[in-house]
Structure formats: structure tokens, C-alpha cells
Amino acid sequence: MGKMLTEITESLKTFIENQKMFFVGTARNEGSVNISPKGMDTFRIINSNKIVWLNLTGSGNETAAHLQENNRMTIMFCSFEEKPLILRLYGKASIYHENEAEFQNHISLFSKHLGARQIIEMNVEKVQTSCGFAVPFMEFKEERSQLKTWADKKGEEGIQQYWKDKNTKSIDGYEI
Secondary structure, X not given: OOEEEOOOOHHHHHHHHOOOOEEEEEEOOOOOEEEEEEOOOOEEXXXXXXXEEEEEOOOOOHXXXXXXOOOEEEXXXXXOOOOOOEXXXXXXXXXXXXXXXXXXXXXXXXXXXXXXXXXXEEEEEEEEEEOOOOOOOOOOOOOOOHHHHXXXXXXXXXHHHHHHHHOOEOOOOOEO
């Protein structure tokens, strides 16, 4: 069944690299808990206790609002194919924007995305595996192209305006 570890092992690294999506959980001290699905090859393992992921433009910006006050983060991967497994990474996260050196240090790890909003870096403190026996089999078909098409159509100025119009307040009203 499940195990609690202190780092990402080589076999878990391979598992992560083969996943097509992951889920990010964050919360402020008060207000809503956010769980957000992520995909599009936006996750990188720096070492056995550090990961980064590219946060693309979305309809909200809850992760950024939460990390301003509380830097706890959980990332979850589920195996939908082959061997069942649920993998959770627990740790403390920092958020970096385009004008920060840390963003610039990591952006080359990812394909170019016009809607790249932030890079999140997490120091992994605990790694938990669990069985995943109840997770259904699902087959990966393909990545969706809508986000890239939408961002390309908006252009850089349009994305910047979208961030100002739609990504400056959390669903609980916190300023970002």
C-alpha cells in the first residue's frame, strides 16, 4: 500500500515524467481551498527535493493569491493507465514572475508559451504514495490546443490586459 518518503526516488521521477497532468492544492489561512488541474508538459524535477512548474494563464489566479499568505502546497499525480498509483508531493512553494531572476533561471526548462504567467518552485518536504486502486483507467488522447490558440490570438498585449482584467483578485476577493 502507501509509503511516506522524504524525497522523490528515481522510480517516482520516471512515473512523474510519464504523467500527462497533475493537480495543485493551495489555501490561504482563511477562505476557499483551491485544487487546480495542470497539463501541457509544464512540470520539471530539479532534484529529489525540488520541483518547478510553469503556471499558464487561466480563468483565475488562485495559486498566486494563496501563496502570498501561505506557501504550503500539495501536488498530486494519479496513474490513469497501467499500474495504479497516487503520488503526492508536500512542501513549501515560492512564486516567480517574468521580471524576477528565478523566473529567468527556470524558463528555459519549458517550451515557449505566450501565456506563461508565473513559475512556481516547491521545496519537497514529504512524498507520499498510495494505492490508487479506485482510480479508473482512462486513455490519453491528445493535448488540448485551445489555450495556446487563445493566447496566440490575444497576443502579448492582450494577455497582459487579460491578467489585469481577470487575474488580480481571488474568488474570495484577495488582491493578487
